[in-house]
Amino acid sequence: MAPANLRQLPTLDNLKGFVAAARHLSFTKAALELSLSQSAVSRQVQGLEEQLGTALFLRTTRQLRLTPAGELLYRNASDMLARLAAVVDDIASAGQRPRVTVSASIGFSALWLVPRLSDFQGLHPDIGVRLSADNRRVDLEAEDVDVAIRYCTAVNAPAGSLKLFDEVLLPVASPALAASLPAGPALNGANLPSLTLLALEDGSDYPGLRWENWLDPLGLSATQAKGLLQFNHYDQCIAAALAGHGAALGRLPLIRDRLGEGRLVPLAPPRDSADGHGYYLLRAPGGQRPEVARFVAWLQAVATRESSADAIIPDHA
Missing domain, CATH: 3.40.190.10 (Periplasmic binding protein-like II)
Known part of the structure; x- marks a missing residue:
């Protein structure tokens, strides 16, 4: 494929304005998506039409419709911008440290997990941890959570969960x-x-x-x-x-x-505990990233160590 003549290509801003307007068939909604004024989006589209020498929209008082040329450009430009956005995300994420998002109750987070996180960071300084402390039972997939700690009975423990320790x-x-x-x-x-x-x-x-x-x-x-x-x-x-x-x-x-x-x-x-509650570790479906596996392994090791038979339980005077 011959290299593109970059001087003949439309500006990225004009293309973004056109694609947003074509997606919504509305300059107003496109302006909201791009955080611009309606007149700014209209000028971007008009500038693109002038550069291409053809109308991209049929404008009426009630609606906005794509012309055949507009439909052709929208199909190709939207795909190009989507691929460009994916590349930008990949480059940006490559420069960030891997991160594990953990959900736990406020009490468990404050009293148990937070005091021990420095141990994990000492072992894995390259892995970041985001703690979401909430007494609400979160949806791991919908809320982008990698690991959750659940306080429940064995009967109510989620499928696939692992017991950390008894209450x-x-x-x-x-x-x-x-x-x-x-x-x-x-x-x-x-x-x-x-x-x-x-x-x-x-x-x-x-x-x-x-x-x-x-x-x-x-x-x-x-x-x-x-x-x-x-x-x-x-x-x-x-x-x-x-x-x-x-x-x-x-x-x-x-x-x-x-x-x-x-x-x-x-x-x-x-x-x-009289009602058989315990603390259970639940990993999100598909959460097989190396940083998640390391955090889970660390969590299990600490729980095993602290609940082992030789762990000190103070005598009652």
Whole structure:
């Protein structure tokens, strides 16, 4: 094919204005797409028609229609611009680091994932991570998410998901609050009137996170507590416990490091969730990119290490 005479080709702006107008059969809609005024698009098309020496549109008071010459140019120009846009995207993306988009609940993100991301970045500095923290269950394909962490029972776990770890719970408080309790650091009838209960109340039905599961076996009621504070995000509940505002139901996978550091102390031995909830990893269909595989492998390795038999669970005093 002979090389094109670039001086004879229309300007790119005029071609873009024409293709947009031809796609919508409207100068107004083309102007909105290109963020231009209607008169600017009209001038682009008029300039193209003058250069080609032929009309590209039939203009009436009610509608815009392509002439045969306009239809021929639109078919070829739209295809050319689409291929040019694809090349530009490929060149631009080649200069960017690969990225993994992760969806997780706000509580899991704040308490577990964010503190550990520096470990992943140290191992894979060439891979970027975009964290989408949301308690809403996202559609991975529709919202361009590579990996999601789901909190659910095994029965409700999505097909193809992998369990990271089980839910394990225990009541916790700050060291200062625990030391001030009249009967020592324990959840019992003698201490309950001195405790404010910190509870998650976000509209979700998670029976295992209810205080009744701990109080009923002891013959106690939340009405006997000093007070009740409710939060719609779990990380707020733990922040209040760290600040000494009361006792929270600690989710061991999410607060293990705070227990290990002595920033929280247990008021009873840990036990598995009464309703069988756990944390599951779900990868988007077709998410086989190398950076996604590396992030998934890292996530599984950390989860296995932290839930292994030799992982430290602080003793209950």
